[in-house]
Amino acid sequence: MNKKQKKVLIRIIVSAVLLILIAILTSEKLGIPFLSDNGIVQLILYLIPYFVIGYDILKKAFKGIMNRQVFDENFLMAVATVGAICLGEYREGVAVMLFYQIGELFQSYAVGKSRRNISELMDIRPDYANIEGENGLEQVDPDEVEIGTIIIVSPGEKVPIDGVVVEGNASVNTSALTGESVPRTVSVGDEVISGCINMTGVLKIRTTKEFGESTVSKILELVENSSSKKSRSENFISRFAHYYTPAVCYGALALAVIPPIIRLIMGLPAELGEWIYRALTFLVISCPCALVISIPLSFFAGIGGASKAGVLVKGSNYLEALASVKHIVFDKTGTLTKGIFQVTGVHHSNMERDELLELAAHAESFSSHPIGKSVQAAYGKTIDQSRVTDIEEISGKGVTARVDGRKVAIGNSKLMELYFVPYKDCHDVGTILHIAVDDEYAGHIVISDVLKDNSKDAIKRLNKMGVNHTVMLTGDSKAVADHVAGELGISEVNSELLPGDKVSKVEELLDAKPSKEKLAFVGDGINDAPVLSRADVGIAMGALGSDAAIEAADIVLMDDDPLKIVKAIGISKKCMRIVYENIYFAIGVKLICLLLGALGIANMWLAIFADVGVMVIAVLNAIRALMVKNV
Amino acid sequence: MKKTYKIEVDCANCANKMEEAAKKTTGVKDATVNFMTLKMIVEFEDGAEPKSVMQDVLKNCKKVEDDCEIFL
Numbered sequence: 001m002n003k004k005q006k007k008v009l010i011r012i013i014v015s016a017v018l019l020i021l022i023a024i025l026t027s028e029k030l031g032i033p034f035l036s037d038n039g040i041v042q043l044i045l046y047l048i049p050y051f052v053i054g055y056d057i058l059k060k061a062f063k064g065i066m067n068r069q070v071f072d073e074n075f076l077m078a079v080a081t082v083g084a085i086c087l088g089e090y091r092e093g094v095a096v097m098l099f100y101q102i103g104e105l106f107q108s109y110a111v112g113k114s115r116r117n118i119s120e121l122m123d124i125r126p127d128y129a130n131i132e133g134e135n136g137l138e139q140v141d142p143d144e145v146e147i148g149t150i151i152i153v154s155p156g157e158k159v160p161i162d163g164v165v166v167e168g169n170a171s172v173n174t175s176a177l178t179g180e181s182v183p184r185t186v187s188v189g190d191e192v193i194s195g196c197i198n199m200t201g202v203l204k205i206r207t208t209k210e211f212g213e214s215t216v217s218k219i220l221e222l223v224e225n226s227s228s229k230k231s232r233s234e235n236f237i238s239r240f241a242h243y244y245t246p247a248v249c250y251g252a253l254a255l256a257v258i259p260p261i262i263r264l265i266m267g268l269p270a271e272l273g274e275w276i277y278r279a280l281t282f283l284v285i286s287c288p289c290a291l292v293i294s295i296p297l298s299f300f301a302g303i304g305g306a307s308k309a310g311v312l313v314k315g316s317n318y319l320e321a322l323a324s325v326k327h328i329v330f331d332k333t334g335t336l337t338k339g340i341f342q343v344t345g346v347h348h349s350n351m352e353r354d355e356l357l358e359l360a361a362h363a364e365s366f367s368s369h370p371i372g373k374s375v376q377a378a379y380g381k382t383i384d385q386s387r388v389t390d391i392e393e394i395s396g397k398g399v400t401a402r403v404d405g406r407k408v409a410i411g412n413s414k415l416m417e418l419y420f421v422p423y424k425d426c427h428d429v430g431t432i433l434h435i436a437v438d439d440e441y442a443g444h445i446v447i448s449d450v451l452k453d454n455s456k457d458a459i460k461r462l463n464k465m466g467v468n469h470t471v472m473l474t475g476d477s478k479a480v481a482d483h484v485a486g487e488l489g490i491s492e493v494n495s496e497l498l499p500g501d502k503v504s505k506v507e508e509l510l511d512a513k514p515s516k517e518k519l520a521f522v523g524d525g526i527n528d529a530p531v532l533s534r535a536d537v538g539i540a541m542g543a544l545g546s547d548a549a550i551e552a553a554d555i556v557l558m559d560d561d562p563l564k565i566v567k568a569i570g571i572s573k574k575c576m577r578i579v580y581e582n583i584y585f586a587i588g589v590k591l592i593c594l595l596l597g598a599l600g601i602a603n604m605w606l607a608i609f610a611d612v613g614v615m616v617i618a619v620l621n622a623i624r625a626l627m628v629k630n631v
Numbered sequence: 632m633k634k635t636y637k638i639e640v641d642c643a644n645c646a647n648k649m650e651e652a653a654k655k656t657t658g659v660k661d662a663t664v665n666f667m668t669l670k671m672i673v674e675f676e677d678g679a680e681p682k683s684v685m686q687d688v689l690k691n692c693k694k695v696e697d698d699c700e701i702f703l
Contacts, residue, residue: 060697067694072648073644104641104642107642108641108642111643114667230663238647241644288644292647293642293643293644296643296667297667300668
């Protein structure tokens with residue numbers, strides 16, 4: 001609790017004790033003369049706790065009237081309590097003010113608490129960087145470290161600035177950034193991003209960016225500026241509050257005046273006091289606090305919870321849109337597939353798989369082409385280039401070489417035709433490398449981009465969540481695209497697209513869908529910035545270190561696991577569920593109590609519940625959005 | 632030009648009121664108040680002098696919500 005809250009707490013306790021004491025002393029049972037029967041004395045006594053608890057509200061209400069800001073909750077409370085006291089309901093008048101202050105205190109405590117919770121989640125800001133100075137290690141402000149400086153990160157410290165490891169190796173914990181709890185191992189030559197925590201060895205890192213441009217700064221900036229874009233629900237609530245409070249005030253006025261007049265006309269006693277009491281009850285119920293506080297709080301907690309899970313959301317409007325996503329467009333390479341080529345099969349070979357790979361890897365040993373690299377990677381052992389002679393590259397066809405004196409030809413079908421070697425076609429999709437050894441066909445190697453482990457599961461779960469329309473866009477050949485889509489269970493494929501085609505394709509899809517259903521585009525942030533910004537929700541994945549993606553996307557997934565998309569949608573749905581619960585609950589209870597109040601069934605005590613109780617429940621419910629573990 | 636200021640305010644509705652008041656101030660193109668992070672993001676009109684505009688913003692905010700503060 002801060003100073004302000006403590007002061008309010010003391011006032012609450014003092015006035016509560018006074019209220020109870022006075023209530024006992026003035027009770028008719030005790031029958032103390034001057035106390036139990038003298039109205040004026042009672043009034044003066046009750047005014048003491050009233051002013052202790054309510055002086056600031058009265059002051060604010062007065063200032064509000066002076067500044068022509070009449071209809072706010074201070075005004076409501078002031079009118080309601082002063083009215084109650086004028087009617088002789090001293091106890092109720094003081095109690096209403098007391099409970100109102102308790103509610104306010106609780107609200108400010110809860111908000112402060114969740115504010116702290118969320119900033120703790122994002123506690124990745126490094127305070128210092130270690131550099132080697134003249135007198136050994138020096139701690140400096142990360143802002144002052146220039147690009148290319150060597151910084152030292154000891155175990156237990158955060159990496160303050162993005163860079164490349166030049167000495168040492170260690171496992172680093174990226175969970176604050178990605179939500180991934182398995183540590184990553186880094187050694188010399190690896191890039192490390194700021195915000196990771198070094199868990200084991202000492203690392204020397206040469207910085208590649210300034211602090212302000214480093215991942216950690218970008219992320220903090222993004223999170224801190226989130227919710228500057230407001231969701232429709234939040235705007236609805238502000239508009240609602242804008243009309244609601246004056247409406248209720250006029251309603252209360254009407255309730256106080258019209259029924260007594262009608263009664264007078266009909267020749268009945270006016271019962272002015274009774275109707276004013278009802279009108280005052282009306283005012284107490286009407287305070288819109290529960291709504292006004294709990295809706296932004298729900299979004300704030302939802303965004304905070306999402307960042308804990310490695311999903312950064314740039315504004316509550318995107319969280320809201322994400323919850324109603326029914327169409328997802330995926331980029332293929334790097335999103336659903338790993339974007340790295342791997343040997344996925346060796347077929348029709350009359351020799352051992354390893355032997356064939358050995359020959360192929362050696363023949364390709366001077367190649368820097370991704371295909372050649374993937375063959376070398378599949379072989380897995382060190383390559384002795386001295387075994388290879390007479391290398392000849394045949395452009396657009398392949399390579400021939402002598403490995404241990406044997407003539408090896410490796411390449412596509414055109415190369416086989418060149419040497420008149422009969423070859424076998426492959427049923428698998430991908431790049432096929434045919435191999436001939438001493439002019440005899442020795443089988444082929446299939447190289448393809450492999451699916452991410454979780455892609456299939458992710459699509460299945462998305463379908464289960466009601467995202468029925470999944471589209472894959474790719475520049476790859478139709479055969480490859482259809483194969484991948486079939487494997488994953490994606491409903492629509494568009495292949496052989498040029499980069500510009502992706503935007504027009506997404507625009508087509510945007511036009512075709514009903515406007516209530518939202519369309520999300522998921523890409524890895526490379527070359528798809530225009531599409532990311534065109535879609536209703538642009539999701540960039542694996543964005544660690546990629547500034548362009550962080551700029552262009554609305555939602556950033558910190559690692560490249562497709563299941564994070566499912567998680568993000570799950571979080572958004574939970575958050576929206578809580579938002580609607582609070583809207584319906586708060587408005588519902590208020591309307592019922594207003595009705596009961598108008599009919600004279602609800603008294604001021606129920607009115608206090610409708611105000612403070614509803615707010616407390618709504619705030620507690622809002623905080624639930626922070627818990628995202630099992631979404 | 633956009634600038635972010637730290638603010639101090641007690642209730643969400645008051646934050647909304649500050650936002651309204653800031654928006655209406657001359658020289659301000661758009662303003663958002665984020666109650667949860669206690670920040671006010673002000674977009675100034677071209678040629679406006681942020682320092683003097685913010686003084687007006689503060690004055691207008693004080694008018695609608697006496698209890699608020701903007702750290703300039």
